[in-house]
Amino acid sequence: MTITPDMQAQLTAPFWRAAAQGRLELPCCPSSGKLVWYPQQSCPDCGEDLLWRELSGRGTVAAFTVVRRPLFPEYADWLPFIPALIALEEDPSVRLVSQLVDCQAEDVACDLPVQVTFRKLKAGSGELYQAPLFLLQKS
Amino acid sequence: MSWGKSTHFNSIRGAVAIAGIGESEYSGPSGRDSKTIAAQAIERAISDAGLSPSDIDGVMYSGMMPEAFTGEDFHQHFGTSHQLWESTEGGGMVWAATAAYQAAEALRRGEAKYIVNSFAVDWATRRPQMAGGPGAWHASELIKAQLEIPFGWFPQPIYFATFASRHMHEYGTTAAQLGELVTTFRAHANRHPDAIMRDKELSLDDYLARPTLADPLRIEDCCLISDGGGAFIMTTVERARDLAQKPVIVEGIGHGIIDNAPYISQQQDLSSTPQGFAAPGAFNMAGVQASDIDVLGVYDCFSITALMQIEDMGFCAKGEGGAFVEGGRLRYDRPRASGGLPTNTHGGLLSHAYVLGIAHVIELVKQLRGKAINQVDAAELAAYAGFTADESSTLILSRG
Numbered sequence: 001m002t003i004t005p006d007m008q009a010q011l012t013a014p015f016w017r018a019a020a021q022g023r024l025e026l027p028c029c030p031s032s033g034k035l036v037w038y039p040q041q042s043c044p045d046c047g048e049d050l051l052w053r054e055l056s057g058r059g060t061v062a063a064f065t066v067v068r069r070p071l072f073p074e075y076a077d078w079l080p081f082i083p084a085l086i087a088l089e090e091d092p093s094v095r096l097v098s099q100l101v102d103c104q105a106e107d108v109a110c111d112l113p114v115q116v117t118f119r120k121l122k123a124g125s126g127e128l129y130q131a132p133l134f135l136l137q138k139s
Numbered sequence: 140m141s142w143g144k145s146t147h148f149n150s151i152r153g154a155v156a157i158a159g160i161g162e163s164e165y166s167g168p169s170g171r172d173s174k175t176i177a178a179q180a181i182e183r184a185i186s187d188a189g190l191s192p193s194d195i196d197g198v199m200y201s202g203m204m205p206e207a208f209t210g211e212d213f214h215q216h217f218g219t220s221h222q223l224w225e226s227t228e229g230g231g232m233v234w235a236a237t238a239a240y241q242a243a244e245a246l247r248r249g250e251a252k253y254i255v256n257s258f259a260v261d262w263a264t265r266r267p268q269m270a271g272g273p274g275a276w277h278a279s280e281l282i283k284a285q286l287e288i289p290f291g292w293f294p295q296p297i298y299f300a301t302f303a304s305r306h307m308h309e310y311g312t313t314a315a316q317l318g319e320l321v322t323t324f325r326a327h328a329n330r331h332p333d334a335i336m337r338d339k340e341l342s343l344d345d346y347l348a349r350p351t352l353a354d355p356l357r358i359e360d361c362c363l364i365s366d367g368g369g370a371f372i373m374t375t376v377e378r379a380r381d382l383a384q385k386p387v388i389v390e391g392i393g394h395g396i397i398d399n400a401p402y403i404s405q406q407q408d409l410s411s412t413p414q415g416f417a418a419p420g421a422f423n424m425a426g427v428q429a430s431d432i433d434v435l436g437v438y439d440c441f442s443i444t445a446l447m448q449i450e451d452m453g454f455c456a457k458g459e460g461g462a463f464v465e466g467g468r469l470r471y472d473r474p475r476a477s478g479g480l481p482t483n484t485h486g487g488l489l490s491h492a493y494v495l496g497i498a499h500v501i502e503l504v505k506q507l508r509g510k511a512i513n514q515v516d517a518a519e520l521a522a523y524a525g526f527t528a529d530e531s532s533t534l535i536l537s538r539g
């Protein structure tokens with residue numbers, strides 16, 4: 001299995017195209033502005049086409065783990081790494097699956113505030129891709 | 140805020156009995172394929188019930204499993220050709236509980252008299268090729284492949300390590316408490332001749348000294364990968380009374396599912412399971428409550444999923460699962476009357492075999508027959524908690 005975001009996948013490519021340009025964008029309802037996550041073909045409330053909108057990149061750590069062993073071979077070069085579910089400032093019920101970077105595992109805790117940053121990732125034999133990852137915000 | 144829903148069922152209380160059980164050998168890589176394993180379990184279940192293959196006129200299995208043992212496989216294996224009622228709403232996981240619902244309908248409509256439900260896996264054998272197995276579906280799903288896997292949130296141990304961090308944060312649950320649950324199930328397996336971990340003892344100190352794979356989970360918090368399977372035969376209570384074994388009666392079933400299924404990253408309450416949407420319906424159908432249950436089989440793909448489901452079924456207050464499992468409360472020899480809750484008395488997915496819940500149900504049937512290896516004193520009422528991450532189910536059984 002090769003891990004590289006598919007820039008042709010209609011539902012999800014806008015996320016990765018924005019990330020490549022250093023923006024965190026998620027789809028929302030054009031009338032209410034409500035985020036629709038995960039992406040769907042249209043707004044589940046009103047049926048309108050979704051609009052991709054840039055977010056602040058602020059949020060909190062809903063939950064996380066520190067991966068210390070190669071549970072999946074494509075991530076072996078990343079160890080240790082800290083996958084996290086990020087509750088987004090614009091709508092904390094929306095969780096972005098991401099990673100925390102530039103921090104020590106022992107400094108991470110649930111509910112800490114975080115800020116997006118953009119880093120290049122390469123998983124195993126896959127291609128390089130720029131992804132929205134998160135930094136712990138200095139208090 | 141509600142973050143999931145309960146499935147509505149008409150009552151099937153007393154409409155189905157489990158009249159026969161059968162298990163394959165449980166093992167690591169064995170070279171057997173899942174259909175061979177299922178066939179062995181089904182043969183043994185038919186024989187346990189005192190039936191013959193030509194009596195079986197209903198076959199249930201999981202439509203999600205490409206290698207499941209179907210009606211066609213049944214005829215091929217047993218050399219039969221009679222009319223078979225067939226349902227893909229069976230198998231293990233949540234369906235080990237809800238299969239009874241489809242069975243009740245088929246029995247009521249006269250479409251079948253003796254229905255066998257089976258589930259088997261050969262994932263230990265097939266693991267080196269990564270063909271099938273627990274991670275395969277997740278990797279093939281578009282949203283997970285595009286928006287979760289590129290960040291390293293994969294495979295399943297990572298999901299539940301993440302959930303465990305939230306449970307620990309909200310409720311103060313500790314590694315030692317997860318270890319209490321793990322070592323209790325291991326102690327059950329150590330006394331159980333069929334358990335894969337029979338010869339591997341594990342003390343709480345041993346557990347705590349082990350490294351974490353994904354904080355806070357150790358390898359001991361994660362299910363085995365096994366070859367094995369089981370089968371059970373369902374019929375009406377009246378017919379069951381004429382067969383070889385004392386019937387075990389289905390008293391209630393329940394099922395719950397999260398909003399945003401199947402995406403558990405979006406589950407609103409990360410320190411709970413959809414078992415909270417499944418158990419109330421099952422208890423209600425059975426006319427009992429959690430405190431009436433003598434023995435529990437809880438889907439323990441990870442220690443934390445077992446602990447959360449124990450809370451979500453109401454055996455203790457939400458968040459108090461960690462303290463609840465301390466002091467050996469889940470041991471088989473701590474019956475309810477002395478403040479215990481005998482749980483996974485065969486060793487569970489963590490220490491018996493990873494056969495996705497079918498062996499949990501079979502163990503509960505043995506308990507209610509009074510024939511379990513780790514027999515719970517005076518076990519009259521049992522509950523199975525099934526789980527597939529975004530769904531949970533509940534099955535209440537009584538001694539007939």
Ligand SMILES: [Zn+2]
Pocket residue numbers: 029030031032043044045046047048
């Ligand atoms: Zn809308």
